[in-house]
Amino acid sequence: MKPQEQKTEFIRLRGEGKSYSVIADTLHISKSTCTAWERELKDAIAELKQEQLNELYSSYYMTKEARIKKLGDTLDGINTALDGADLSQIPPEKLLEYKLKYTEALKGEYTGSGTPYQFTADKIEPKDIVTALGDLLNRVRTGEVTPEQANRESTVIANLLRAYDTVEVKEKLNALESLIGSRGS
Numbered sequence: 001m002k003p004q005e006q007k008t009e010f011i012r013l014r015g016e017g018k019s020y021s022v023i024a025d026t027l028h029i030s031k032s033t034c035t036a037w038e039r040e041l042k043d044a045i046a047e048l049k050q051e052q053l054n055e056l057y058s059s060y061y062m063t064k065e066a067r068i069k070k071l072g073d074t075l076d077g078i079n080t081a082l083d084g085a086d087l088s089q090i091p092p093e094k095l096l097e098y099k100l101k102y103t104e105a106l107k108g109e110y111t112g113s114g115t116p117y118q119f120t121a122d123k124i125e126p127k128d129i130v131t132a133l134g135d136l137l138n139r140v141r142t143g144e145v146t147p148e149q150a151n152r153e154s155t156v157i158a159n160l161l162r163a164y165d166t167v168e169v170k171e172k173l174n175a176l177e178s179l180i181g182s183r184g185s
Contacts, residue, residue, distance in 0.1 A: 001027070010037050015048035017167065020174040035178045038171075046123040049167075053119070053160070060156070068106065075102040107146075116153060129161050 001009070006027050013023045020034040038045070078099050082092075117135035119128055136157065140150045 007037060007041060010034070011041055011044050011048055014038065014041075014045045015052065017170065019170060020177060031174070031178050031181050035174070038174075043122060050119075050122060050124070053124075057156075071102055071106040075099070075106060078102060124160060124164060126161070126164060129157060129164065132157050132160075 006029065009027060010023060010029075013026065018026075020031045020038075023029070023034055024031050078095060082095050082099065116139075117128075117132040119132070133154070136145070136150055136153050139145045140147070145153070
């Protein structure tokens with residue numbers, strides 16, 4: 001494998017959160033090379049991680065948009081059936097029951113007009129995560145999001161915090177491994 005191909009693969013593996021040990025074994029390089037490349041390629045690695053987070057974020061909202069559209073279409077169909085129904089032949093309580101269920105489900109998908117905090121930096125820092133939580137709290141207080149939506153968003157934010165913590169611990173562990181490895185040589 002050519003050096004540039006190795007660096008590209010290094011970026012991909014670090015973006016996936018792989019340790020220096022795994023990368024060194026996979027690419028047949030030393031851990032000290034991993035450390036040097038980490039410093040050299042940190043912006044590319046951060047960019048890849050951000051792209052992966054943005055893809056997850058986008059797919060989450062596209063799925064939500066599709067659910068809202070489907071619920072709305074079904075509710076429209078029920079309303080049309082209710083408008084043209086011969087109530088002497090169709091049990092109205094059954095149609096009303098469906099209407100209430102779909103109305104409640106659609107209401108549960110409501111997210112308000114406020115937009116969630118947007119992470120803009122190449123690398124998400126703990127202060128960004130705290131800001132996102134504060135933004136979410138404010139949107140809950142003003143009624144811009146339902147408690148259910150707030151719960152989903154806070155789960156995503158909590159996962160970001162856990163991912164940040166994991167990356168930070170791995171970086172410290174790799175630095176220690178590198179330091180110990182350099183002393184043993």
